Amino acid sequence: MRLPITAWASIAHRASGVFLFAGIGVLLWALDVSLSSQSGFDSLTVSLSHPLFKAVLWVVVSALIYHSLAGIKHLINDTGVGETMAGGILGVRIVLAVSIVLILLAGAWIW
């Protein structure tokens, strides 16, 4: 499909939101286990040393980062800033650039 970059950003904002609805379940589970007891906390620490768990966490955190930044862009647009086509494209480029940087930093932190 030939769509402008702003459309893809909007679709990604929605997709990441739907994905996060499931991702929240993973985060709640981790919070539950980590707060339940010392042994629960330790078992989560062990689990998180597994590459598969790290990958799942990274994907969820990445979705959270993109969804947050796209949301901040939305709030800025609400004030009337960046509502033109050129402004919209610039906004998406900034969101994507900052997302990539933060997602890489999050990856480095998790690993």
Place this chain on the structure above:
Amino acid sequence: MVTSTATMGRSGLYDWFVQRVSAVILLAYFLVCVGWMLVNNGFGYTAWTALFSQTWMRVFSLLALISLAGHAWVGLWVVFTDYLTERMLGPAGKVLRVLAETISAIIMVIYFIWGIKILWGL
């Protein structure tokens, strides 16, 4: 005014407002949690439970949980009513949409009760 049974506040303006207020609260919560983890890098069980046993953190977490419920409801409603429609899917669209809304509402209630249990079950 056009109203819908499945919107958060039966009006688009109210939904618009809920979506933004809840978004700001969730963003603040996300930043506080990540900030705390960065400051207390390599934290252990004691520091972690100490954080969540404080009243302000429990209230903040509850606020985030309430915001999550509102935010997810409005967000999913927007997505479902755009894609799970009669126009997109034929007569099955309506059934699928109501089904998706119902299932996500049930999951949201489970998240909410689970979250309260985690926060106050310490």
